[in-house]
Amino acid sequence: MRHxxxxxxxxxxxxxxxxxxxxxxxxxxxxxxxxxxxxxxxxANNGAGRRTVFxxxxxxxxxxxxxxxMVNQKGISLKNVWFINMDEYLDEDRQWVPMDHPLxxxxxxxxxxxxxxxxxxxMPENQRIFPDPxxxxxxxxxxxxLGGVDIAFGGIGINGHVAFNEADPQMTKEEFLAQxxxxxxxxxxxRAANAIGDxxxxxxxxxxxxVTVGIYEIAHARKIRLGCFRNWHRAxxxxxxxxxxxxxxxxxxxxxxxxITLTFTEYVARLED
Numbered sequence: 001m002r003h004x005x006x007x008x009x010x011x012x013x014x015x016x017x018x019x020x021x022x023x024x025x026x027x028x029x030x031x032x033x034x035x036x037x038x039x040x041x042x043x044a045n046n047g048a049g050r051r052t053v054f055x056x057x058x059x060x061x062x063x064x065x066x067x068x069x070m071v072n073q074k075g076i077s078l079k080n081v082w083f084i085n086m087d088e089y090l091d092e093d094r095q096w097v098p099m100d101h102p103l104x105x106x107x108x109x110x111x112x113x114x115x116x117x118x119x120x121x122x123m124p125e126n127q128r129i130f131p132d133p134x135x136x137x138x139x140x141x142x143x144x145x146l147g148g149v150d151i152a153f154g155g156i157g158i159n160g161h162v163a164f165n166e167a168d169p170q171m172t173k174e175e176f177l178a179q180x181x182x183x184x185x186x187x188x189x190x191r192a193a194n195a196i197g198d199x200x201x202x203x204x205x206x207x208x209x210x211v212t213v214g215i216y217e218i219a220h221a222r223k224i225r226l227g228c229f230r231n232w233h234r235a236x237x238x239x240x241x242x243x244x245x246x247x248x249x250x251x252x253x254x255x256x257x258x259x260i261t262l263t264f265t266e267y268v269a270r271l272e273d
Contacts, residue, residue: 005242006235010269017241019255022263027229030263031062034153034227038063039070041150042081052081053143055152055213057163058105059198060227061112063153068116078123082146084139085109085130086154086163089207094133094183097207103199106130131181133211139181143217152221156228156236156262158193160249164212166190169248176247180214197230215250224257228264234271237264 014021024030038054045052071078088105089097099107114122131139143149159167166187168176186194186208195203218224228237236251240262245252254260267273 003239003243005238007271008238008242009271010266013238013241013269018245018252019241020261021237021241022261023269024263024265026265026267027062030227030229030265031060032066033263034060034063034225035066035070037151037225038067038153039074039076042076042078043074045150046077046080050080051146053146053149054081054083055086055149055154055163055218055221056083056109057086057154058108060155060229061108062229063227064113065116068113071121072116072118075121077121078117079121081123082127082129082142083109083113083123084143084149084213085128087210087212088130090133090183090209090211091207092209094209096130096133096211103207131211131213133183136181136183136211139213140217143220149217149221151223151225152218153225153227154218156226156233156240156251157190158232158236159187159189160236160239160251161187161190162215162218162226162251162254164190164210165215165218165250167248167250169246171247173245173247173253176250177215177219177253180216181212182214183209183211186210193232215253219254219257222259224254224260226251226260226262228262228268231267233264233268237262237268 042052085105089103091097097104154162191206195201195206240251
């Protein structure tokens with residue numbers, strides 16, 4: 001049986017969703033908005049003498065060139081900013097893939113973000129955090145030390161995962177939302193979708209393991225900002241907006257968050273190209 005919400009046109013999609021949905025013209029609009037949200041939060045906190053703590057994805061990534069330009073052009077200091085990246089791929093020994101691996105999130109952030117920001121503005125290396133498979137307790141401990149996360153940014157996977165918090169229909173909502181930073185095997189669905197989207201379809205070479213910030217850390221951020229822009233996000237957005245609340249589609253468990261938004265493109269809102 002096909003679920004009716006998958007047939008919703010844009011007007012129906014936006015009518016009465018179970019979480020706040022926003023539609024923008026195109027990918028650049030979504031990415032630019034995310035970059036502006038990052039820059040504005042940092043500027044406001046800098047002005048108030050407060051630190052800024054973000055959970056950051058590598059996917060979506062289109063926001064980062066805009067963010068780098070804003071930081072460099074406006075002279076925004078990141079010296080009191082912490083970027084906690086959501087996740088990283090692991091090798092067969094459950095260790096980080098090398099930074100020169102084409103899928104390495106650490107390598108991406110160094111190449112596209114940190115090395116592009118003016119040295120006098122960029123945050124120190126010890127404020128550029130990735131979850132460590134050998135010390136998974138460090139991220140939740142650090143977040144507590146820093147006083148919480150201001151904004152968790154991210155996308156949504158094909159099975160509704162946020163970061164690599166893979167779907168698990170056997171879990172209750174409470175059990176799922178209690179999961180903190182950990183190492184886990186990547187689901188076949190996620191490996192296939194990521195191989196198509198990020199690795200030219202080379203499924204056999206896709207990593208099988210990852211380390212991820214937990215859904216607990218994401219759910220406890222003060223704000224959550226999600227973006228969707230791929231063709232299969234058409235179904236993801238509709239299920240996120242109208243499907244049942246279930247650990248089989250993890251983003252649905254975040255609907256009760258006090259300040260969450262899901263922004264997507266006109267392309268995603270349409271049912272046809």
